[in-house]
Amino acid sequence: MASALSTMDRAAPIRSGPRSFLRRLADGDQIAHLITLVFAASILLITTMLVYQLWIGSTDARHKFGWHFFFTTTWDPVAGDFGALPFIYGTLVTSALALLIAVPLGLGAAIFLAELAPRSISDGLAFLIDLLAAVPSVIYGLLGIFIVVPMMRLYIAPFLKATLGFLPLFQGPCYGVGMLTAGIVLAVMVVPFIVSVSREVLLSVPADQREAAMGLGATRWEATWKVVVPFARTGIFGSVFLALARALGETMAVTMVIGNDPKIAASLFAPGYSIAAVIANEFSEATGNLYVHSLVELGLVLFLLTFILNGVARLLIVATEQKGMSQA
Amino acid sequence: MNKRFALAAALVSLVAAGALFAENTILINAAGATFPYPIYSKWFDVYHTKFPNIQINYASVGSGAGISQLLNGTVDFGASDGPMTDEQLAQAKIKVLHFPTVLGADVPTYNVPGVSTDLNFTQKALAGIYLGTITKWNDAEIANANKGVNLPSSDVVVVHRSDGSGTTYIWTDFLSKVSPDWAAKVGKKTSVNWPVGLGGKGNEGVSGLVKQTPGSIGYVELVYAVQNHMSYGKVQNADGKFVKADLAGVTAAAAGAAKSMPDDFRVSITNAPGATAYPISSFTWLLIPSQISDAAKRDAIKGFLKWMLEDGQGYNEALAYAKLPKPVIAKEEKAIGLIH
Numbered sequence: 001m002a003s004a005l006s007t008m009d010r011a012a013p014i015r016s017g018p019r020s021f022l023r024r025l026a027d028g029d030q031i032a033h034l035i036t037l038v039f040a041a042s043i044l045l046i047t048t049m050l051v052y053q054l055w056i057g058s059t060d061a062r063h064k065f066g067w068h069f070f071f072t073t074t075w076d077p078v079a080g081d082f083g084a085l086p087f088i089y090g091t092l093v094t095s096a097l098a099l100l101i102a103v104p105l106g107l108g109a110a111i112f113l114a115e116l117a118p119r120s121i122s123d124g125l126a127f128l129i130d131l132l133a134a135v136p137s138v139i140y141g142l143l144g145i146f147i148v149v150p151m152m153r154l155y156i157a158p159f160l161k162a163t164l165g166f167l168p169l170f171q172g173p174c175y176g177v178g179m180l181t182a183g184i185v186l187a188v189m190v191v192p193f194i195v196s197v198s199r200e201v202l203l204s205v206p207a208d209q210r211e212a213a214m215g216l217g218a219t220r221w222e223a224t225w226k227v228v229v230p231f232a233r234t235g236i237f238g239s240v241f242l243a244l245a246r247a248l249g250e251t252m253a254v255t256m257v258i259g260n261d262p263k264i265a266a267s268l269f270a271p272g273y274s275i276a277a278v279i280a281n282e283f284s285e286a287t288g289n290l291y292v293h294s295l296v297e298l299g300l301v302l303f304l305l306t307f308i309l310n311g312v313a314r315l316l317i318v319a320t321e322q323k324g325m326s327q328a
Numbered sequence: 329m330n331k332r333f334a335l336a337a338a339l340v341s342l343v344a345a346g347a348l349f350a351e352n353t354i355l356i357n358a359a360g361a362t363f364p365y366p367i368y369s370k371w372f373d374v375y376h377t378k379f380p381n382i383q384i385n386y387a388s389v390g391s392g393a394g395i396s397q398l399l400n401g402t403v404d405f406g407a408s409d410g411p412m413t414d415e416q417l418a419q420a421k422i423k424v425l426h427f428p429t430v431l432g433a434d435v436p437t438y439n440v441p442g443v444s445t446d447l448n449f450t451q452k453a454l455a456g457i458y459l460g461t462i463t464k465w466n467d468a469e470i471a472n473a474n475k476g477v478n479l480p481s482s483d484v485v486v487v488h489r490s491d492g493s494g495t496t497y498i499w500t501d502f503l504s505k506v507s508p509d510w511a512a513k514v515g516k517k518t519s520v521n522w523p524v525g526l527g528g529k530g531n532e533g534v535s536g537l538v539k540q541t542p543g544s545i546g547y548v549e550l551v552y553a554v555q556n557h558m559s560y561g562k563v564q565n566a567d568g569k570f571v572k573a574d575l576a577g578v579t580a581a582a583a584g585a586a587k588s589m590p591d592d593f594r595v596s597i598t599n600a601p602g603a604t605a606y607p608i609s610s611f612t613w614l615l616i617p618s619q620i621s622d623a624a625k626r627d628a629i630k631g632f633l634k635w636m637l638e639d640g641q642g643y644n645e646a647l648a649y650a651k652l653p654k655p656v657i658a659k660e661e662k663a664i665g666l667i668h
Binding site for chain 2: 074075076077078079145149150153173175176177255256259260261271273277280281282283284285286287288292
């Protein structure tokens with residue numbers, strides 16, 4: 001097949017001017033165009049079908065609860081009364097905690113690997129970090145149960161209570177499992193995404209940017225922090241959104257360490273629940289249309305949440321870009 | 329080229345043989361409860377070696393999914409840890425029959441620092457702990473049933489299942505029977521709105537949380553506790569006796585309930601009468617359509633049910649499932665005749 005094509009290429013006379021459709025088809029341009037167009041369209045189609053299915057599958061719950069679904073806190077399968085607020089809260093809080101920990105850590109590591117470390121060490125470590133990103137989440141969940149949970153109960157929580165105990169965030173009993181534990185485990189899971197993508201982006205910043213900064217008398221750190229990092233800002237934001245998306249949708253590791261209690265508590269030590277976790281936990285045994293439809297509506301809520309957060313994130317990029325330009 | 333040809337010929341004959349084989353094989357699809365999966369897969373496997381032309385595929389997707397797949401007609405029969413509700417039965421196009429297969433039980437497991445003996449739990453104590461009204465281990469309700477045990481004054485940390493499960497159904501069914509408060513505020517289902525506590529995923533999640541959290545109490549399946557050599561407490565039964573769960577006690581509970589067994593076998597045997605009956609026990613059921621149009625399938629399913637009630641029960645105890653009591657077996661054998 002391949003050899004046949006290449007002989008045809010060789011046989012084709014060189015023409016000038018616009019080529020016929022058939023000619024372009026034979027040369028592969030048109031075929032490549034069509035195939036890639038179909039692939040791109042299929043992604044749109046899959047997303048549309050996904051939303052459609054979630055919308056259809058949640059009819060009963062949407063009709064029964066309406067907008068109240070977003071604001072009520074009861075989740076009672078026996079009485080058939082469902083509200084999503086504790087799950088939305090749990091999902092947002094654990095993801096926010098994860099980013100709070102993972103962004104400085106990941107960005108710092110990426111800057112070191114891209115700008116300061118010798119290239120051989122940087123490449124070796126980057127390989128290890130990519131490996132971390134491929135570890136199945138159930139493994140992180142197990143590490144969470146056996147290492148983070150006892151550490152939380154015996155060391156981290158007592159320390160936080162002693163130092164920051166005046167804040168309501170760090171009060172109340174700590175069972176080991178809870179929001180903060182889930183946030184820490186999620187942070188460990190998303191750090192590789194931030195490091196890996198940010199490092200690539202930082203490495204791709206043109207060398208003349210650094211050289212120009214140095215030439216103006218900047219120190220190495222000044223050149224990195226004030227020139228290279230802002231230049232790579234969009235890509236770094238991209239890595240953070242990738243991490244956020246992973247944190248929002250993470251199921252297994254979260255359900256293993258969050259405590260699975262649909263309540264909203266001020267304390268970060270308190271157990272909570274996330275949207276993905278409750279769907280995974282209850283879907284297989286859910287009976288009755290309302291119950292199943294409520295779980296599907298939670299899926300729709302998670303989709304919306306991801307959609308909105310992504311939208312906000314894009315606006316953020318645009319906003320900071322304009323700010324950066326006006327300063328320049 | 330010759331080699332390729334030979335390979336292709338071999339492949340074709342293999343496919344042909346497969347088609348022939350498939351023609352004689354009766355393929356039956358079933359789905360449902362995860363709790364009896366080990367014994368079911370053993371039964372289906374043994375039955376397949378006895379009758380190589382009958383192949384029963386069982387997907388342990390959970391009771392709820394089993395019921396909905398049966399109602400949608402995507403499986404030949406279903407399986408559930410809780411009986412189908414009247415509402416669900418009304419949705420069925422073909423009347424569904426319940427056949428109890430084995431018995432299971434829930435046991436309370438706990439981690440109380442300084443306590444190594446088996447604790448006694450009154451019915452009120454378990455209800456109070458899970459309602460959140462009993463919050464200390466040295467509460468009078470627990471202490472009075474455990475004279476001579478030095479109970480700490482630490483908080484009780486309640487652990488329950490986070491995933492929907494038959495285990496939770498049995499546990500909440502028992503609490504609903506022994507506590508009017510529980511029945512009114514919480515009720516029974518495979519997942520409920522827990523007043524207090526942490527959720528662990530699966531038996532392993534609950535036992536893991538209990539092991540790691542000082543002062544905690546949880547519930548797991550008897551099978552799981554036995555296979556993992558876990559210690560567990562005694563529970564007060566309807567006659568007021570404290571019973572440590574074992575297979576004989578579970579069968580005794582079923583025998584106690586057998587006298588009042590309804591014709592459709594949809595019965596809860598939690599808190600059953602009898603001095604040796606273990607109170608947190610339950611049947612698990614196969615859900616069989618009463619009309620099966622394919623004669624070969626119908627005969628295969630009926631044959632399997634009969635074998636399961638007679639020889640099949642012999643495999644139960646090795647896998648830590650309690651046997652059905654004799655009167656229930658006799659009643660079920662009659663009910664097989666209803667499938668036509």
